[in-house]
Amino acid sequence: MRYRIGEVARLSDCKVETVRFYEQMGLLPVPARSSGNFRLYNESQLGQLRFIRHCRSLDIPLEDIRRLLVSQKHPEENCADINQLIDEQIDRVESRMQSLQQLRKQLVELRSQCSGKMPTSSCGILQGLSDCACHYPAER
Amino acid sequence: MRYRIGEVARLSDCKVETVRFYEQMGLLPVPARSSGNFRLYNESQLGQLRFIRHCRSLDIPLEDIRRLLVSQKHPEENCADINQLIDEQIDRVESRMQSLQQLRKQLVELRSQCSGKMPTSSCGILQGLSDCACHYPAER
């Protein structure tokens, strides 16, 4: 069974342009072509596309996905790299969560500076943003 | 007192290129020039740059910063827009936090599928990524 690009896109929940983009990035093998020059995919290529999409839903960068695909093609090798790659991804996610936590605190604090309908000249939010004590050069 | 670009960059904790970039984006007024064609900034422009940098540290997008700067220039207007803008920013941050929470859970679950040094052919992580039950078309 062979699929055209619109079908693999639908079957992997992504856009046609994205499939072409992955091909261009070398994440998908160059597909066969129909007589009318349409891309034709088989089950295995669809599987690889779904693999990529699933990785992307975990926010794994394309470069790391490339490494995972290479690992997949070497079934005899040790999988330590894969575990490390996921560990690094978890680290990235956790550190982003931490900075968002910080950010939220600062935004809520800022938001509390204004009660509502004021002239902008006395809006506590604008003032809080202007009276910035942090964006000064590091003291020496 | 007039500053050259390197100095305002240092005094607002950003890079020279970033200052030029903000000018190009219309977030900073076109500065005066010295006889040798160097940009020259005054205190008020430095203040505006620090305002922008502080907004950016709160991850407020440049478009929203532009709106804040416009509001600042109309001191008699009502500040409701400003409050709403910050509320929206808080919403964005919170929803990002939520999806990262989800992400972390999925990654930790995936990570637990592999105990350590296996051949990649039997690595639970690779298998978990391949046996994807989610990247299928929405059922009808």
Next chain:
DNA sequence: CTTGACTCTATAGTGGCTACAGGGATTCTA
């Protein structure tokens, strides 16, 4: 035979910078 849905390539845009390349201006030191 026409319509409409699909596909093709190539190119540019998104956001928020960052990093050159290849020159000119200024300032410090010998």
Next chain:
DNA sequence: TAGAATCCCTGTAGCCACTATAGAGTCAAG
């Protein structure tokens, strides 16, 4: 006063992971 170091200039391209056009070709149904 020469040379070196450090600044600054413009313009362009790169980053990431797509997304969105434009303008053309392919194919099946009615």
